[in-house]
Structures are given as C-alpha cells and as structure tokens.
Amino acid sequence: MAQLTYEQANDDVLGALRPPRRLYWVVVCVLGALATWALALWIYQIHMGMGVAGINQPVAWGIYIGNFVFWVGIAHSGTLISAILHLVRARWRTAISRSAEAMTVFAVMTAGLFPFIHLGRFWVFYYILPYPSERQIWPDFLSPLVWDVIAISTYLIVSVIFLSVGLVPDLAAARDRLEEALGPRHPRSRFYRTISLGWSGGADQWRHYGRAYLFFAALATPLVVSVHSVVSWDFAMGIMPGWHTTIFPPYFVAGAIHSGLAMVLTLLIPMRRLLHLERLITPVQFDAVARAMIVTSLIVCYAYVIEPWMAWYSGNIFERQFAWWRATGWLALVYYSLTPLNVLAPLAFVFKRVRQSLPALFVVSILVNAGMWLERAFIVVGSTSHDFLPHTWRPYTPSWVEINITIGAFAFFLFCFFAFSKTMPTVPLNEVKLDIEREARKRKGEAAVGTARIERVRKSQGGVLAVFGDPQQMLAALRSVLAQGYRKVEVYSPVRLDEANCIMGRPRSPVRFYTLVGALSGAVGGFWLCIGAAELNKLIAGGKPPAAIIPYCIVAFEGTILLGTIANLAGMLIHARLGSPRLPACYDRRFSRDKFGLLVGCEAAQAETVRQALMGAGAEEIHAVH
Amino acid sequence: MPFTKREGGPGTVPAGLRAAGWAVLVAVGLAGWLLSMRLGEPARAWRALLVNSLFFTPLAAGLVVWSAVLQVSHGEWAGRLERLTRLGLAFAPVSLLALLVLWGFAGQWAPWKVGAQPVQGAWLHPDFLFARDVAALVVFWVVAAVYVSRRARGNCRRLAAWLIVTYAVTFSLLGFDLVMALDPTWYSTLMGGYFFMSGMYIAIAAWTLLSVHHPAGTADRLHDLGKLVVAFSMITTYLAYSQLLPIWYENLPHETRFELSRLRLGNWQWVAWGLLATVYMGPLVLLLTRWSKRTRWFLGAVAALILVGMWVERWWLVEPTFGPVAGLGMTEVTITAAFFGALAMALELGRRLVPPAPAEEEAD
Numbered sequence: 001m002a003q004l005t006y007e008q009a010n011d012d013v014l015g016a017l018r019p020p021r022r023l024y025w026v027v028v029c030v031l032g033a034l035a036t037w038a039l040a041l042w043i044y045q046i047h048m049g050m051g052v053a054g055i056n057q058p059v060a061w062g063i064y065i066g067n068f069v070f071w072v073g074i075a076h077s078g079t080l081i082s083a084i085l086h087l088v089r090a091r092w093r094t095a096i097s098r099s100a101e102a103m104t105v106f107a108v109m110t111a112g113l114f115p116f117i118h119l120g121r122f123w124v125f126y127y128i129l130p131y132p133s134e135r136q137i138w139p140d141f142l143s144p145l146v147w148d149v150i151a152i153s154t155y156l157i158v159s160v161i162f163l164s165v166g167l168v169p170d171l172a173a174a175r176d177r178l179e180e181a182l183g184p185r186h187p188r189s190r191f192y193r194t195i196s197l198g199w200s201g202g203a204d205q206w207r208h209y210g211r212a213y214l215f216f217a218a219l220a221t222p223l224v225v226s227v228h229s230v231v232s233w234d235f236a237m238g239i240m241p242g243w244h245t246t247i248f249p250p251y252f253v254a255g256a257i258h259s260g261l262a263m264v265l266t267l268l269i270p271m272r273r274l275l276h277l278e279r280l281i282t283p284v285q286f287d288a289v290a291r292a293m294i295v296t297s298l299i300v301c302y303a304y305v306i307e308p309w310m311a312w313y314s315g316n317i318f319e320r321q322f323a324w325w326r327a328t329g330w331l332a333l334v335y336y337s338l339t340p341l342n343v344l345a346p347l348a349f350v351f352k353r354v355r356q357s358l359p360a361l362f363v364v365s366i367l368v369n370a371g372m373w374l375e376r377a378f379i380v381v382g383s384t385s386h387d388f389l390p391h392t393w394r395p396y397t398p399s400w401v402e403i404n405i406t407i408g409a410f411a412f413f414l415f416c417f418f419a420f421s422k423t424m425p426t427v428p429l430n431e432v433k434l435d436i437e438r439e440a441r442k443r444k445g446e447a448a449v450g451t452a453r454i455e456r457v458r459k460s461q462g463g464v465l466a467v468f469g470d471p472q473q474m475l476a477a478l479r480s481v482l483a484q485g486y487r488k489v490e491v492y493s494p495v496r497l498d499e500a501n502c503i504m505g506r507p508r509s510p511v512r513f514y515t516l517v518g519a520l521s522g523a524v525g526g527f528w529l530c531i532g533a534a535e536l537n538k539l540i541a542g543g544k545p546p547a548a549i550i551p552y553c554i555v556a557f558e559g560t561i562l563l564g565t566i567a568n569l570a571g572m573l574i575h576a577r578l579g580s581p582r583l584p585a586c587y588d589r590r591f592s593r594d595k596f597g598l599l600v601g602c603e604a605a606q607a608e609t610v611r612q613a614l615m616g617a618g619a620e621e622i623h624a625v626h
Numbered sequence: 627m628p629f630t631k632r633e634g635g636p637g638t639v640p641a642g643l644r645a646a647g648w649a650v651l652v653a654v655g656l657a658g659w660l661l662s663m664r665l666g667e668p669a670r671a672w673r674a675l676l677v678n679s680l681f682f683t684p685l686a687a688g689l690v691v692w693s694a695v696l697q698v699s700h701g702e703w704a705g706r707l708e709r710l711t712r713l714g715l716a717f718a719p720v721s722l723l724a725l726l727v728l729w730g731f732a733g734q735w736a737p738w739k740v741g742a743q744p745v746q747g748a749w750l751h752p753d754f755l756f757a758r759d760v761a762a763l764v765v766f767w768v769v770a771a772v773y774v775s776r777r778a779r780g781n782c783r784r785l786a787a788w789l790i791v792t793y794a795v796t797f798s799l800l801g802f803d804l805v806m807a808l809d810p811t812w813y814s815t816l817m818g819g820y821f822f823m824s825g826m827y828i829a830i831a832a833w834t835l836l837s838v839h840h841p842a843g844t845a846d847r848l849h850d851l852g853k854l855v856v857a858f859s860m861i862t863t864y865l866a867y868s869q870l871l872p873i874w875y876e877n878l879p880h881e882t883r884f885e886l887s888r889l890r891l892g893n894w895q896w897v898a899w900g901l902l903a904t905v906y907m908g909p910l911v912l913l914l915t916r917w918s919k920r921t922r923w924f925l926g927a928v929a930a931l932i933l934v935g936m937w938v939e940r941w942w943l944v945e946p947t948f949g950p951v952a953g954l955g956m957t958e959v960t961i962t963a964a965f966f967g968a969l970a971m972a973l974e975l976g977r978r979l980v981p982p983a984p985a986e987e988e989a990d
Contacts, residue, residue: 087853088699225864236872244876247815249868298791302798302819310815315745543877550874553867 004279006433006494006594013170013429014177016275020422024274031415038408041401042117050120052401059384059396064118066377067406070259071111071413072152072231073252073372075159077260078104079224080292082162083217092288094435095280098170098428099271099421100264101163106416107263108156110409115148117405130529138533142541144230144237147554151230154558158223158565162216165569168578169209169430169592172199173494176589197578201591203491203500205576210496211509212572216565219519223561228256230554240383241322245310251303258296258342259372261289265365269358271421280427286361290349293368297346304339318388325386330395334378341371433495437471463488463601464610465586466619471497474596477617478503481600484613488601490584492591511571518567519560526559527552586625599625641974648971655964662957672735673944674958676728678965680804681828681940683721683763684797684821685933686969688829689714690770691793693777694786703850706842706982711833712774713976718767720968725763729756737808737947750810755803766796778981797822808947812884814873820865824936827858827905831932836973838926845920852919855929859909866906888942892950897942905935937962 004012045052055062078100085093116122128139128149139146175192182189199205229249236248265286272281311323326335345367354360381396398406420426468474471493478500481489491500530552538546573579584599591597598619600610611622639647663671693711696704732738732752748754769785769792776782801821806814834851837843843851873881889898912928913919945952 090699222860222864229864229868233871237875239876239878244872245815246817246869246872247819248872250816250819250865302794303815306798306815306818310813313746313749314813542875550871 004432004436006436009280009429009432009436010173010177010494010593012277012279013425013427013432014174016277016426017174017422017424024418024422028415028418031411031418034411035408035415038405038412041404041408045117045401045405046120046122052399054397054399054402055118056394058387058392058394059381061118061380061384062396063377063381063398063402063406064114066373066380067409068111068114068118069231069252069376069380070373071107071114071409072155072228073256073259073376074263074413075104075107075111075155075260076224076228076253076256077264078102078107079159079162079220080257080260081264082166083220083224086214086217087221090288091435091438092285094431095277095282095427096264096268096285096289097431098163098166098424099268099426100260101159101166102417102420102424102426103260103263103267104159105156105163106413106420107260108152108159109416110413112152112156113409113412130533136536138537140537140539140541141530141533141555142544142548142551144234147230147551147558148234150555150558151227154562155223155227158216158220158561161565161569162220165209165213165216165572166428167424168197168199169201169494170425170428171196172201173429173592174425176592180589193581196581197573198580198582199578199592200583200587201492201494202584203493203497203504204506205578206493206496206498207501207506208509208511208572208576210498212511212515212568215512215515215568219515219561219564219568222557225253226554226557226561228252235379235383238383240387241316241318242307242326242379242383245307247303247306251300254296254299254303255342255372255375258293258300258346259369261293261296262346262365262368262372264289265361266369267417269362269365271426275421275426277427280432283356283358286358287355290346290355290361290364293346294349297343301339301343304343322383322386326382329386331378331382331385334374338371338375338378341367342375345371430495437495437497441472462604462607463586463599463625464607464614465588465623465625466598466600466614466617467588467590467621467623468596468598468618469594469620470618471495471596473618474598475499475503477598477614477619480613480617481598481610484609486600486602486610490599490601492587492597492599494592494594494596497596509571509575511568511575514571515564515568518570519564521567522559522561522563523556525563526556529559530555586623595620641977645971645974648967648974651967652964652971655960655962655967658956658960659964662955662960666955666957669735669948671957671961672728672731673948674961675724676735676804677937677941677944677958678961679721679724679728680800680944681937682717682965682969683724683800684825685828685832686714686717686721686972687766687770687793687797688825689833690774691790691826692829692833694773694789694793697777697781697783697786698790704847707833707837707840707847707851709980709982710836710840711829712777712980713973714829715767715770715774715980716972716976717969718770720965720972722760722763722767724965725756725760729753729760732756738810746807746810750807755807759800759803762796762799766792774980777983780984793825794822797825805943808944809884811880814869814881814884816865816869820862820869823858823865824862824939827855827862828933828936830854830858831929831936834929835926835933838922838929843922848922848925849916849919852913852925852928855932856909856913859905859907859932863906884947887946887950891946893952894942894946894950897938897952901935901939901942905932905939908932908935 053062053064055064081093081100082097082104086097116125119125127137128146130139130141130146141147171192175189175196178186178189178192184190184193229252232248232252235243236245238244268281269286272278308323308327311319314320326332345364348354348360348364354364385396386393466474466477468477474491474493475497478489478491482503489504491497491504493500527549531547534547540546586597586599588595588597598614600614602610607624614622659671659674689711693708695701696708696711728735729752736752738750738752738755766789769789773782773785773789776785798818798821801818805821806812806817830851834848834855837851838848870885873885888894909928909932912931913925918924918928941954941958942952
C-alpha cells in the first residue's frame with residue numbers, strides 16, 4: 001500500500017462503486033430470494049403459531065436464540081478492528097476496518113431479528129421498553145432480558161454512528177468524483193452530496209472529526225465487551241447446569257471476537273477480488289487477522305478446559321452429571337466437534353504458510369464459523385434439554401421452519417453486505433491516505449506548535465487560494481503566511497493533517513466536553529431510570545431489594561456509552577459545521593482526492609504579496625477568491 | 627550498553643549502598659515478622675507471607691510478561707523502558723523460596739488437611755497442591771529466563787508467545803490453588819482468569835512507577851503507560867464484576883459465602899469500598915485527562931496508589947476466608963517490608979545482569 005499515490009488509492013476505493021456486473025446481480029437476487037423466503041416463513045410461523053418451530057418444553061430456547069448469540073458475536077470483530085485496534089494504533093487494520101464496521105451493523109441487525117422471531121407475537125415487544133405508560137408498568141431492570149434490549153439497542157446505535165461518521169470524508173470524495181464524472185445534478189451526485197453533510201476537508205473539520213473519532217473508539221471498546229457479556233448473562237443468571245458459571249462473560253466475548261474475525265476472512269477474501277481491492281487489502285491484513293485468531297482460539301480453549309474441570313472440582317452432582325452427559329449424550333458429537341473446529345483448526349495459523357495461503361485461510365474461517373455456530377446452539381440447547389429433572393429430559397431437533405429461517409438470516413446478512421459494497425466505500429479512503437502520508441514522511445519530527453490566533457475566513461471576504469500537490473509544501477507555505485502576519489487562513493486536505501492545526505495554534509477540540517457531559521448524564525440517567533422504576537414497581541423478586549445497585553450498573557454503563565456517543569456526535573456536527581450540503585465557495589473537488597488547498601483571507605491590496613509568497617512556497621496553482 | 631548511574635535510579639546513592647539498604651530492610655522485616663509470629667498468631671503470619679507471595683510474584687512475573695506482550699504485538703513505543711520489565715526475572719528465586727517455605731510449613735496454616743476433602747480428594751492434598759504450583763512456577767521462570775537471554779540478542783516473538791501462554795496457565799493455577807481453594811467448598815471458573823489478569827495490572831502499575839523515574843520515560847511513553855494502566859484497571863474491574871454478578875444474582879449459599887465475607891461481613895466491606903475507589907474505578911477517574919497521564923509525579927503517585935491498593939486486594943482475597951475482622955498489624959507490615967526490600971534488591975541485581983536488547987537502544 002505504501003507505494004500507492006493518493007490518486008491511485010482514490011481510484012481503487014471509489015472504483016469499486018462502479019455499476020456492478022451481471023454475476024453480482026445474480027448473487028444479490030439469490031440472497032434476496034432466500035431472505036424473502038425466510039420472511040415468508042416467519043409470517044407463516046406467526047400465522048400458524050410457534051408449534052411449527054421445534055422448540056417445546058423443556059427446550060424453550062432453540063436455534064433461534066443460538067442464532068441470536070452467534071450473530072451478536074459476529075458483530076464483535078468490527079468493533080475490535082475499528083475501535084480497539086485504532087486505539088492501539090495497529091495500522092494493519094486500516095484497509096479492512098470499514099468492511100468490519102459494516103459487518104458489525106448488519107450482524108447486529110440480523111441478531112436483533114431473532115428475539116422477535118422467537119417471541120411469536122412480536123408486536124408486544126414494546127412491553128420491554130422503558131417508556132412512561134399510563135398503566136405505570138415499567139420493565140424490571142433486574143431482568144437480563146431487559147439488559148439485552150438496552151445493550152443490543154445501544155450497540156446498534158453506536159455501531160451505526162461509528163460507521164456513518166467514519167464514512168463522511170470518504171462520501172465527500174465519492175461526491176466529488178461523481179460530480180466530475182456525472183455532473184452535479186445527477187441523482188447519484190445529489191445523493192452523495194446530501195449524505196456527505198458538506199464535508200470540505202477543512203483543517204478545522206479534521207480537528208473535530210479526529211477527536212470525535214477517537215472518542216467513538218474509546219466508547220465503543222468497553223461497549224463491545226459489555227454487549228456479549230450481557231448476552232452471556234442471559235445464561236449465567238439462569239440456575240441451569242452448564243449455564244450458571246462466572247467465566248461466561250469473558251468466554252463469550254473471546255468467542256464472539258473469534259467468530260467475528262473468522263467472518264472477516266470469509267467475507268473479505270472473495271470481496272477483495274470481486275471489488276478489485278487487491279492493492280489495498282493485502283495478505284498482510286489476513287496474516288494479522290489470523291494471528292489475532294490464534295489468541296482468541298487459545299482463550300476459547302482455556303474456557304473449554306476450565307468448564308469440565310470445574311464441574312468435577314465443584315462436587316456439584318448436577319454440574320458433574322451435566323458435564324458427563326455433554327460428553328456422552330445425544331449432543332456428544334457436537335461437543336466433540338467444538339475443539340477441532342474452534343481451537344485446533346485456527347491453531348494451524350501458527351504456521352506461516354497457512355497464514356499466507358488464501359485458500360487455507362478461507363477454509364479455516366468457514367470451519368470456525370461452523371464451529372462457533374454449533375457452540376452457540378450447543379450452549380442454548382444442551383442445558384435446557386438436560387436440566388435437573390430426569391423425567392423432563394428431551395432431545396431437540398430444529399424444524400424445517402427454523403432451519404430455513406436460519407439460512408435466510410445468513411442470506412439477509414450477506415445481502416446487506418453486498419448492497420453496502422456497491423453503494424459505500426468499503427475501504428476507509430481517508431485512513432488509507434493518512435497511511436500513505438505517514439509512509440511518505442516517515443516523521444521528520446513534530447511540527448512546532450504555533451501560537452498564532454487564527455480567525456475563520458468569512459464567506460463575504462476575499463482572499464487567495466493556493467493549490468498544492470505536496471502536503472509538506474503546503475505546510476511550509478502556511479508557516480510562511482503566518483509568519484508574515486496573516487491570521488485569516490484555512491487549509492483543505494484529503495487527509496487529516498494534525499500539523500496544520502498545530503501550526504495554526506488551534507486548541508484541542510472542545511468535543512471532549514460534550515462527550516464527558518453526555519457520558520456522565522447517561523450514567524446518572526441509567527441509575528435514575530432503574531431506581532425510579534424500582535421505586536414505582538416496588539417488586540421484590542428473588543429475595544432481592546427493589547432497588548439493587550449491582551445489576552443497575554449495567555443499565556448505567558450502557559447509558560454512559562449511549563449518551564456519551566450521541567453527545568460526541570452532536571459536538572462534532574456543531575463544531576465541524578456539518579449538516580448542510582453546501583460547500584465553501586473556494587472549494588475545489590480535488591481537495592478530497594489528492595490536492596491540498598491553502599486559503600489566505602486578505603484585502604485586495606495585499607493579494608499580490610500573498611500570491612508571491614505562495615508561489616514561492618511551491619503552489620501549483622493560485623486562485624483569487626471573491 | 628549498561629545503564630548509567632543516573633538511569634539506575636537515584637543517581638546520588640551508589641548502587642552498593644542501595645543494595646545494602648535493601649538488604650537491611652529485608653533483614654529487619656524478616657526479624658519483625660518472625661517476632662510477630664512468635665508473639666502473635668502463627669497462622670496469620672503465614673497467611674501474611676501468602677498474601678505477599680500472591681502480590682509480589684505476579685508483579686515480577688507480570689513485568690517480564692509485559693516485555694513479551696510488546697514483542698508479540700510488535701510494540702516499539704517503549705524504547706529503553708522495555709528493559710525495566712525484564713528486570714523482574716531477578717525476583718524468581720525469592721518467589722520460589724516463598725512458595726517452598728509456604729509448602730514446608732503448610733501444616734501450620736493451610737486449610738487443606740489430608741483426607742479432609744471428600745470432593746476434591748488428592749487434588750487438594752497439600753503436597754500435591756504445592757508440588758504442582760512450584761513445578762508450574764519453575765517452568766514459568768525457566769521460560770522467562772530463556773526469553774530474557776534471547777531478547778538480548780534481538781526479537782524472539784515465538785518464545786514471547788510461549789511465555790505469555792505459560793504465564794496464563796501458571797498463574798491461573800496459582801489463583802485456583804492459593805486463593806480459591808483456601809475455601810475448598812467455594813468455586814468460581816473465573817478466579818484463575820481474574821488472578822492472572824490482575825497480575826498484569828499490578829505489573830503495569832509497577833512498570834509505570836519504575837518508568838516515571840527513568841530518563842527514557844518521555845511524556846509520550848508515560849502517556850501510553852497511563853492508558854495501559856487505565857485499560858487494565860477496567861479489565862480487572864470487569865472480571866471482578868463478572869464474578870460478582872452471577873453470584874449475587876443467584877444468591878446460592880455455597881457461592882455467596884465468598885462475596886458476603888468480603889462485601890458485607892465485619893469491617894471488610896470498608897476495605898471493599900476502598901478498593902472500588904482506588905484500584906477498580908480510581909484510575910479511570912484519576913487518569914482521565916491528558917495532563918494526568920503525561921505528568922511524572924502525578925502518574926507515579928497514581929501507580930503507587932494502585933500498587934498499595936492491589937496489595938490490599940490480595941489481602942482482601944485471602945484473609946476474609948479466615949475471619950470477619952480486618953486488621954493490619956506488625957505481622958503484615960514487616961513481611962511486606964521484607965518482600966519490598968527483596969524486590970528492590972532483585973531489581974538492582976537485574977540492572978547488572980539483564981542486558982539491553984539491540985532494538986531498545988535504536989528506538990531511543
């Protein structure tokens with residue numbers, strides 16, 4: 001990737017948005033048909049009743065809930081790659097982060113369908129929402145199912161915001177490219193102009209954007225851990241053998257990331273070829289994903305070993321008999337398949353040759369996906385079909401409706417992903433350009449922090465706009481004009497240039513205060529909601545006090561993340577002046593591709609002096625702005 | 627290149643004099659501890675030794691593992707600070723000696739009586755328990771020693787990965803055996819994971835404290851260390867909460883005995899509140915701002931606070947199993963002073979014995 005230019009990266013990423021070929025349409029139609037078939041079966045299930053599904057006493061949670069857990073897990077790798085690896089500055093994530101983020105959103109959407117499908121009369125779902133009803137019936141915030149609703153909704157909202165914010169600079173690049181190719185009045189140009197929110201790549205916009213993106217990552221990182229922990233507590237809070245165990249939260253989170261990384265490989269290995277992204281998504285990324293999977297497979301292995309050992313150590317007869325049944329009962333075949341599929345197969349990645357072979361990576365990723373789906377179904381079905389009472393023990397077989405809806409869910413997920421890949425940039429173009437810029441510079445030392453107080457160039461004011469091909473020349477010109485006493489300047493750039501803001505002496509973005517206030521409000525609001533509802537309900541369930549702080553921490557935490565994220569977004573939109581599709585009059589479409597603009601506001605009498613200074617600094621073009 | 631005098635710590639005090647000072651601290655601490663054992667409760671004194679073993683051994687081991695983590699993750703940001711982590715190897719003899727002494731005198735303090743555990747049987751036989759723990763710790767330190775010697779010659783990522791795996795297995799076992807099994811009827815699948823991850827938390831706090839005194843501890847590096855401290859405080863808090871919540875929720879007597887004795891009974895609940903404020907939620911608040919992570923004295927003070935807090939946390943993990951009243955006395959203070967002196971001596975020794983890696987010099 002280092003040898004690419006800005007323009008080549010632009011062409012590669014945005015070239016993928018060109019109209020698709022026939023094969024694409026065939027695949028999308030097949031996927032759409034399968035998803036529609038699943039929808040029809042869901043309607044059939046609603047019409048006929050839940051009896052058409054295989055779930056029955058004692059297995060009241062069948063593969064619908066297994067699917068829910070699996071798809072929430074798939075969602076996790078997106079946040080891992082986008083947020084966690086962003087925080088630890090792992091550059092290899094750049095090219096695949098957007099696809100992973102999109103995968104997160106579609107996986108959460110898919111996961112979110114299953115509680116509805118499982119609910120039967122899904123239209124009564126609003127009972128679980130915390131809203132002020134005239135009957136004064138509030139949800140019980142001690143219930144893990146309420147935590148689920150809150151956590152999954154928060155995750156979906158935060159993931160959508162994270163994905164959308166990351167897209168904005170790239171949508172501006174798509175807008176400019178389409179306006180040049182199709183004209184500004186073309187519907188596609190209008191569409192991208194609207195959703196790019198008036199992004200111009202001004203240094204001030206980059207300042208707020210960069211800060212907000214960092215906070216999105218910081219908020220999404222604990223969120224991703226919390227979400228699958230909450231899902232694991234659906235089981236761990238139950239008293240069933242095999243479910244009630246303290247290791248479930250980290251075990252579920254590790255398993256989720258494991259399956260999510262496998263799905264990244266499954267999707268991106270063919271997609272890079274279909275979208276001609278071989279120059280951007282290279283074997284380096286796949287190698288790194290494979291290495292990460294070695295770690296997650298070891299954590300999963302740790303849990304696989306600890307669980308049966310602790311069943312023996314505890315001396316609890318129910319745990320012991322359940323552990324024995326898992327190894328010898330009717331689900332034993334699934335049990336014995338888990339270690340080979342989820343641990344041994346990905347451990348093959350310790351060999352470099354396996355990590356560097358795309359077919360091997362693809363095969364292992366399919367095996368892990370299958371293994372993790374089986375594991376989720378095994379956890380859900382196993383404990384319910386073999387609980388405390390021998391006379392209730394029953395096997396479970398999914399019905400044809402459940403199987404078809406499960407297949408339809410995979411089709412729905414892939415349909416969404418395919419649709420996304422042809423409408424949105426699947427590689428974060430602005431981050432790719434940032435990597436190119438970093439490689440080019442190899443950091444010659446931090447730019448000196450300026451002290452000049454910069455003023456915004458007003459729309460009514462004239463000035464001189466210089467266009468540069470080299471960001472370093474532009475920065476040198478910026479220093480030069482500031483040294484000459486000009487204070488009304490703005491920089492336009494296709495890539496985040498922190499030095500520009502340093503030179504201009506701009507302070508750190510105030511977005512952080514919005515985030516802090518939002519997060520604190522969310523924490524207080526979460527506790528307030530739970531304690532208020534408890535005081536109103538005054539229910540004593542399970543011997544617990546009506547207002548119990550320990551479980552309410554979950555709601556408060558999700559509130560912290562949700563309001564922190566929304567406030568962060570609001571701060572960024574306000575300070576970066578995003579929303580209106582209108583652009584500055586001096587804006588040049590090349591500023592989102594490979595050129596850098598320096599606008600110096602000045603009086604007409606000073607224009608010639610400024611022009612001379614900018615020409616001397618290496619400007620490729622000079623324009624007078626009125 | 628060996629460390630210069632200034633890099634070695636307080637430059638005005640010669641290394642030999644410093645070592646002598648630490649040796650005196652060890653001697654005085656041990657003497658005080660033996661005296662308190664003779665005058666007070668011997669079992670409590672042995673448990674104080676256990677508490678210190680559970681604090682200082684993960685600290686030293688975790689330090690070396692942090693170097694391995696940097697290797698595996700291709701982290702080059704630490705520069706010469708990475709060498710500080712490998713000094714933890716020099717504490718290996720002390721950690722093994724402490725475990726052997728605990729084994730030798732198990733009859734005076736250990737809750738596992740031969741033939742008294744019908745459920746776990748031979749698994750909790752004191753000799754088998756200590757034999758496997760000592761063996762696991764020996765394996766860990768051997769792998770660590772080989773890693774440190776190879777690291778001096780360059781990168782050794784494969785061995786670093788093995789060291790991390792060995793650490794996770796060894797310290798899970800120690801957590802299950804020396805914390806969870808103190809009450810043989812209580813069990814939690816997460817205790818091993820909590821123990822080894824909180825060990826990494828102790829180690830990152832110790833590394834931070836060493837780094838704020840080091841010339842290579844630039845503002846950027848301290849900033850990164852501060853972020854890691856916050857991250858590991860959150861991970862440790864998450865694991866503690868993950869263990870607490872299902873136990874609180876189900877309210878089963880054989881499970882709640884562990885949490886109740888620490889959160890409700892006697893004056894241990896005040897210790898628990900203190901831990902919540904210092905080691906669990908404290909770093910997130912104290913190190914929230916950029917300034918706090920880049921300011922030497924403040925970051926050092928927070929790291930010291932965490933280390934003290936995590937010592938208390940080890941004490942809080944062990945002692946409530948044996949009594950509802952929290953009491954710190956001469957027994958705990960003296961043996962802690964001896965361990966602290968031993969760790970300081972080990973780090974002094976490590977400065978002479980552990981060579982720097984080539985890449986560390988280049989990174990600076």
